[in-house]
Amino acid sequence: MSEVSQAFCILFILLLPLALAGLALINTGLSRLRSAAHSMMATLCVVGVAAAAYFVTGFAWQGYPGLPSHTLSIVGKEWSWLGAGHFFLRGVPLDGSRASLAALLQLLSVGLAAVIPLGAAAERWRLRACCISTALLAGVTYPLFAHWVWGGGWLARLGSNYGLGLGFLDAGGSATIQAVGGLTALSLVWLLGPRRGKYNLEGMPAALPGHNTVLVLFGCLLALVGWMGLNSAGSILFAGIPPGRIVLVAANTLLSAAGAVLAAAAITRYRFGKPDASLSANGWVCGLVASSAGCAYVPPAAALLIGLVAGALVTYTVAWMEAHLGLDDPAGAVSVHAIGGVWGILAVGLFPRAAALATAPSAANPAVTPTGQMLAQVVGVATLVGFVLPFTYSLNWLLNRFFPQRIPPEEERQGADLYELGAGAYPEFMTHTDEFSQW
Amino acid sequence: MKITGLLMMPAGWFIVLSALVLLRAFLAQNLFIAAGIGVEILGLVLFTRSHWVAKRGNA
DSSP, X not given: OOHHHHHHHHHHHHHHHHHHHHHHHHHHHXXXXXXXXXXXXXXXXXXXXXXXXXXXXXXXXXXXXXXXXXXXXXXXXXXXXXXOOOGGGTTOOOSSOHHHHHHHHHHHXXXXXXXXXHHHTTTTBOHXXXXXXXXXXXXXXXXXXXXXXXXXXXXXXHHHHHOOTTSSOOSSOIIIXXXXXXXXXXXXXXXXXOOTTSBOTTOOBOOOOOSOHHHHHHHHHHHHHXXXXXXXXXXXXXSOOOGGGHHXXXXXXXXXXXXXXXXXXXXXXXHHSSOOHHHHHHHHHHHXXXXXXXXXXXXXXXXXXXXXXXXXXXXXXXXXXXXXXXOOOTTOHIIIIXXXXXXXXHHHHHOHHHHHHHHOTTSOOTTOOHHHHHHHHHHHHHHIIIIIHHHHHHHHHHHHHHSOOBOOXXXXXXXHIIIIISSOSOTTSOOOHHHHHOO | OHHHHHHHHHHHHHHXXXXXXXXXXXXHHHHHHHHHXXXXXXXXXXXXXXXXXXXXXXX
16 A cells, blocks of 8 residues: 555545534434433444444454455355454554554444434433443444455455455445444334334324434534545545545545435425425435445446435435334434445446446456346345344344333433433523423 | 244345355346345335334334
């Protein structure tokens, strides 16, 4: 790795906390006043726990191409299924090598994955439970799947082992970070159930709007900067692109977000008469999420198209899940991160030639067929639904048996701020009585 | 319904993996992968529905 790549990579990694800040503001703004401080406090705790858990076991189990791993031989093919490094980052020289930069990036991006469920489980998730759940996500689930995609695991080798295009491609983490976080959010929404007052006896949802739209929209702008760093660093480390192609990555990230927010604003304007700020914000983040997988591979026009579809998807799925599936997800995290992530993964399969040119510009790999690359991406999605979702649900179900994850009903009515922290976020502000009378 | 749905998701995934490992013919491999994904989706639908029914029952 050249010194220029190294310097750029470090710079991009240091932008990543802005994505965390952006998501934290979005989650807090979309929750009600009574749980605002709890939401920010939970973000800090979760980011800390995620970094610590990843430091202890995460990188050892995730690994990096070239580092030792556990493999199985199945019908003559090597299946690398788990990293075999040392715990506590022992054996990884923190000197700017590719592996050390990947470890640094992952210490932060695992926090990003862990913040996603906070938005879905807002206002009813105990602080202690969310810390333990995060430790399981960052220490077990995330590294396992990340090894398969980014650590030289079997998904990454679908191309060389089974001739499926270039193998599973995910430069910036639509699957590894976003979909894993989004599916964990879905598990928690199922386990915790809806907030009190969200559904009436007939199962009709009530609107429980967030308390600060300005925070949400400012969070979107911060997230853009963080995402540019994430996608750029991921593209250098996991897709092996040269620093010059970061221009393409940044342009794709922005265009995807732009397409998504415009689509969401236009659709909500058409459906409700006025553009909806919170759904447009969801659209923006969904565009960023969907951009991650293909940011290093697809042309800018394709990134815009990916964003347009992501924005349209999120506006319909948020309402549909709430009304027809009974999912109370205040921040729309499941739609934005799980569905947006899956769309981003599949979108890479729609542009297989672009992917081939990006990875081997001198000779576009003739073995890369449209169906082969799409099949690799589909196998990745099947792994998310068939392994990651049941696995993360089972872990959280077990946790719930020993440490009930939900705040008790009476305390939930008072708000998570008072119950868990002893004070509200805005003690000198007047609160509306209906804020506390909604069940 | 919940446990059936939960078990059907990994079952579908194993069908996908088996198709990858055991089948070489393009059509057969694609068909089995599609079947595996169908099983996963069916499991997901059952699992989601079991939660929704339980919630409505408790409302």
